[in-house]
Each structure stands twice: as structure tokens, then as C-alpha cells.
Amino acid sequence: MNKAVIPLIIFVAMAGLFMVVLNKINQGEYNPRDIPTEFIGRTVPQFDLPDLLDAGNRVTAEQFTGKPWLLNVWGTWCAECWKEHAYLLHLSSQGIPIVGINWRDEDAEAIKFIEQKGNPFVAIGADPKSDAVIDLGVYGAPETFLIDANGIIREKHKGALIPPVWDQKFAPYFAAESR
Amino acid sequence: MKFKFLISGLLLSLCVSVAQARFAAFEFDSKQQEQDYKELTHELRCLVCQNQNIADSNAELAQDLKRKTYDLVKSGKSKQEITDYMTERYGDFVMYRPPVTNSTLLLWAGPFIILLIGLVVLVRVISKRRKAEADNSLTAADKSRAEELLKGD
Numbered sequence: 515m516n517k518a519v520i521p522l523i524i525f526v527a528m529a530g531l532f533m534v535v536l537n538k539i540n541q542g543e544y545n546p547r548d549i550p551t552e553f554i555g556r557t558v559p560q561f562d563l564p565d566l567l568d569a570g571n572r573v574t575a576e577q578f579t580g581k582p583w584l585l586n587v588w589g590t591w592c593a594e595c596w597k598e599h600a601y602l603l604h605l606s607s608q609g610i611p612i613v614g615i616n617w618r619d620e621d622a623e624a625i626k627f628i629e630q631k632g633n634p635f636v637a638i639g640a641d642p643k644s645d646a647v648i649d650l651g652v653y654g655a656p657e658t659f660l661i662d663a664n665g666i667i668r669e670k671h672k673g674a675l676i677p678p679v680w681d682q683k684f685a686p687y688f689a690a691e692s693r
Numbered sequence: 694m695k696f697k698f699l700i701s702g703l704l705l706s707l708c709v710s711v712a713q714a715r716f717a718a719f720e721f722d723s724k725q726q727e728q729d730y731k732e733l734t735h736e737l738r739c740l741v742c743q744n745q746n747i748a749d750s751n752a753e754l755a756q757d758l759k760r761k762t763y764d765l766v767k768s769g770k771s772k773q774e775i776t777d778y779m780t781e782r783y784g785d786f787v788m789y790r791p792p793v794t795n796s797t798l799l800l801w802a803g804p805f806i807i808l809l810i811g812l813v814v815l816v817r818v819i820s821k822r823r824k825a826e827a828d829n830s831l832t833a834a835d836k837s838r839a840e841e842l843l844k845g846d
Contacts, residue, residue: 547743549786618753644757651782653740653754 542673551670552651558585558661561646563639566616566624573613573639575665582668582688583611585659586635586675587647589619590627592655598674602634605680610688614638617647617655660684719763730766733775734759736789746789 538544558575565571575585586602588595606612614635616624621640628638641647650659660669660683669683721727734748739755747755747762758779765775776788785791793801831839 549740550784552782552784643760644754648757648761648782651784653783 545672548672549653553659553667553670556667558659558665558667559646559649561615561639561641561649563615563641563646566614566621566638566640567628567633573637575661577637578611578613578661579665580663581611582660582662583613583636584684585613585615585650585661587615587617587650587652587655587657589617589655590623591619594674595656598656598676599631599634601675601677601680603632605675606634606636611636615646615650616640617652618642618644658684660687662687722767726766729772729775730763733762733766733772736776737762737779738787738789740783740787 535544539546560575562572562574565573584605602612612635614637616638619640619642621642624638624640628635639646650657654672656672656674658671658675659667662668668687671679671683673679675684719730721730731748735746737747737758739745739747739750739752739758741752741754742750745752745755747758762775762779765778770778779787785794785797791797791800
């Protein structure tokens with residue numbers, strides 16, 4: 515084989531690899547910054563946070579055991595959280611209980627956001643210092659957990675909760691539950 | 694001129710107070726705790742700025758993780774316990790030195806494999822060159838012919 519072809523072959527192989535990976539990134543199938551998922555199949559950590567909308571009250575994981583619920587980590591500083599908000603409102607109108615953890619926000623900012631854009635949450639815990647967030651292994655917002663009636667985490671999604679994600683990962687579970 | 698002094702004085706005192714605030718934020722019960730904290734924050738990887746450890750990173754999550762590490766150290770947890778706490782939540786990914794498992798085997802062995810490939814290539818290149826040099830050496834007949842040619846037309 516002609517030796518001059520070897521660099522060309524290497525180049526084409528690298529270009530091919532980059533094309534495949536970039537395509538996957540563009541389609542959202544692969545995120546190089548993702549870290550492997552922990553927590554699926556584990557009991558939800560017992561967080562205990564001050565209630566954002568009802569000072570003096572506490573929001574804990576225990577309050578919601580008994581039926582499946584969603585736990586959504588969000589902040590007003592997070593663009594994807596704005597994006598998913600309308601769909602969260604839709605889900606809550608369908609009777610899906612969503613518990614919010616408001617992460618690293620000024621309380622006043624968060625309250626203003628909820629007042630202006632509507633409240634999809636059955637309760638919101640304020641977590642300005644990442645206490646619950648670290649316990650949940652969260653490192654970016656939004657992130658949504660699906661917790662079953664026994665308090666076991668069944669699903670987890672990083673990024674905006676958009677209809678295709680809901681249909682694929684979460685909806686089957688709620689359909690099975692209501693049957 | 695006086696004004697300038699005042700400004701620089703103000704700036705200096707600001708710097709000093711910032712530096713003091715940094716030290717004051719973390720106080721330890723023992724040298725061992727301080728040492729543990731230092732080692733841990735240098736070995737835990739920041740999850741949002743993935744090429745830094747949390748000691749170097751100023752990302753908010755890194756700061757919160759530092760505070761969490763501090764709280765755990767201060768409450769008397771051992772280094773191993775704190776490492777376990779972090780990996781339980783963020784996986785082996787949070788460690789700059791993850792344990793050797795099937796999924797990290799390539800990571801650990803990679804540099805040695807590359808070194809091996811480099812050595813093989815090096816040996817081959819050298820032996821090829823030697824061979825080429827050997828081929829170039831002149832026979833006695835070639836030499837005398839060359840000398841004749843050089844002597845002139």
C-alpha cells in the first residue's frame with residue numbers, strides 16, 4: 515500500500531468520528547458533560563426545606579410518599595427552567611403532583627416568577643445553599659425525578675422536561691399506576 | 694495626591710479584609726481536619742467546570758460542595774466517609790482518581806498503552822534507519838570509483 519495514503523486514512527477516520535459525535539450532540543442523544551446517573555432505584559433522600567410560599571412551613575420528602583410524584587429542581591436563573599415551565603403547568607393541570615426545589619435563588623425573585631407565570635407545584639422548598647441539591651446529586655438545573663409510591667426514585671431527567679421526554683420516560687409510569 | 698493615597702489605602706484594606714474573610718470562613722478543630730479538607734477539595738472534581746477540582750473552582754456549585762465538605766470534615770467524618778458520601782451522589786466521576794473498574798480501565802491503562810505504541814514505533818523507525826545506513830555503506834570498488842571521479846575529468 516502506498517504510504518502517502520496513511521495520513522489520509524487517519525484524517526478520514528477522525529473526521530468520521532467527529533461527525534458522528536457532533537451529530538449525536540446536536541440531536542441531544544449525547545452530552546459530553548453528562549455524568550453517569552446514580553440514584554435510580556434508590557430511596558429519595560429525606561430533604562427538609564423551608565416552604566418558599568409559606569414562611570414557617572417546611573417541605574419534606576416524607577409528605578409526599580403514598581403516590582407517585584415528580585421532584586423538579588429549578589431556579590429563575592436557569593433558561594431551560596423557563597422553557598419547561600409551561601409544560602409543567604400543563605402536567606399539574608392533569609393532576610400530576612410536582613414538588614419544586616427552588617435552587618440558589620433569592621426568595622423574592624422566585625416568588626415573583628411563580629406569581630407572574632403560574633404555579634405548577636404542590637409545594638416548593640427553598641434551597642439557596644444547595645443542601646438538598648447536593649443530597650440529590652444534582653449539578654445543573656432543571657432536573658426532574660420521578661418518585662414512586664414507596665419513595666423509590668424510578669426516573670431522572672436532566673434538562674427541560676419537554677413532551678417527548680415526558681412521553682418516553684415518565685408517562686408510561688403514570689399510565690401504569692392509574693390502571 | 695492625597696486622594697490617590699486614600700484610594701490605594703481603601704483598596705488595600707478591602708483586599709486584606711477579603712483575604713481575611715476567606716480564611717475566616719473555614720476554621721478547623723485540628724490540623725488533621727484541615728489536612729483532610731485540603732486533600733479532599735483537591736481530589737474532588739467540580740461537576741460544572743469539569744477540568745477543575747473544587748478547591749480551584751469558583752463555580753457556585755463548587756463553593757457549595759466545599760462548604761459541604763467542610764461541614765462533613767468538621768462533624769468528624771473521615772476522608773473515606775466523605776469520599777463515599779460524594780461518590781454515592783455524583784458517582785466515581787466526582788473523583789479525580791476514580792477506582793479501577795471495567796469502565797475506568799481504559800482511563801488508567803490508556804497512557805501506558807500509548808507509551809507502548811510510541812516505543813514500538815520508535816524501535817521500528819530506528820531499526821529501519823540503521824538498515825538504510827547499512828545499505829548506504831560503500832564497497833571497496835565503489836570507493837575507488839568515487840575517488841577516480843573526484844580526481845577530475
